Amino acid sequence: MRALRWHGKGELRLDDVREPAPPAPGQAVLEVSFCGICGTDLHEVADGPNLIRAGAHPLTGVTPPITLGHEMSGTVTALGSPSPGVEVGTRVAVDPCLRCGVCRWCLHGEYHICAKGGSVGLAADGGFASHVSVPVEGLVPIPDGVTDRMAALAEPLAVGLHAVRRAGVQPGDNVLLLGAGPIGVAALLSAKLAGAAAIYVSEPVAARARTASGLGATEVYDPARSDVRREVFLRTGRIGPDVVVEATGRPELVELAITTARRGGRVVLCGISGASATVPITQIVPFERTILGSLGYNHDIPRVLDLMATGRLDPAPLLTGVRPLSAGQDAFAELAADRGSHLKILLEPGRS
């Protein structure tokens, strides 16, 4: 089969590889329907390895080259162990978290922060191929009425939902989102569902700002032109937002997030970068601000699929393109060159 593999920084190749072997106990093989290109994948190609290990991954032992892709939907073709509600032929989305199952965090249900954890598509071969092997505990049956195409968007939406759940957004809260990329938009949709009274968004890219407005943001600010902190302060009765979600990983925005949250407010950081942020301690302690990290999802993908099935969450605005796997390298280049016009591109291995 053909697979889009990461060989090293700047080296993304469409290779001929063997199909996955019949699954070992605990594993399942899927025929991939759709798999989304994530900002993480773009970073691995632009300046990796970041999350990919240059040597053997401590949990999987896998070394590059590695098939990318962790945002997938497909149909189960073989099962190495039983999985509730799943048979051969079941349509599934995948929670791609790889977990050891025996560390302190796995034993407490926090598999997403497993001490040895990794992800399908970064620590093991992923979904940019016709078939993929995944752990059975990651299989999430797709409800009737949700298409495979929409189900492939469940993973990025779950990142936003998890951030909003971590922040404890309550009905009537005022929320500020920094960044309206795929995760920021996912957080916007989830904050609406959580009952936020107002959702303010800071986003410099015009096309993304328009998307955020169209999805119900109360106000969208261009940080190059507006003093976001002051604008939101004034619009919240000189109180400040209850919750700030930082979805970019830019250090200056981490500082902005912390200094903008109201006294006693919550800041949730879900953007990752290797950079360090400088924040005055006097902006945290005297104001009793709570700062939280949010990584991926923890049983959030089934929630997202249920929200899609009941019509509460429409994933369509996230999707801006679908390409055959053979056009994968071009799609990566297009996303890297133009952040404005795309949110999410799905690759479709079954289409030539």
Ligand SMILES: [Zn+2]
């Ligand atoms: Zn992702």
Ligand SMILES: [Zn+2]
């Ligand atoms: Zn673990």
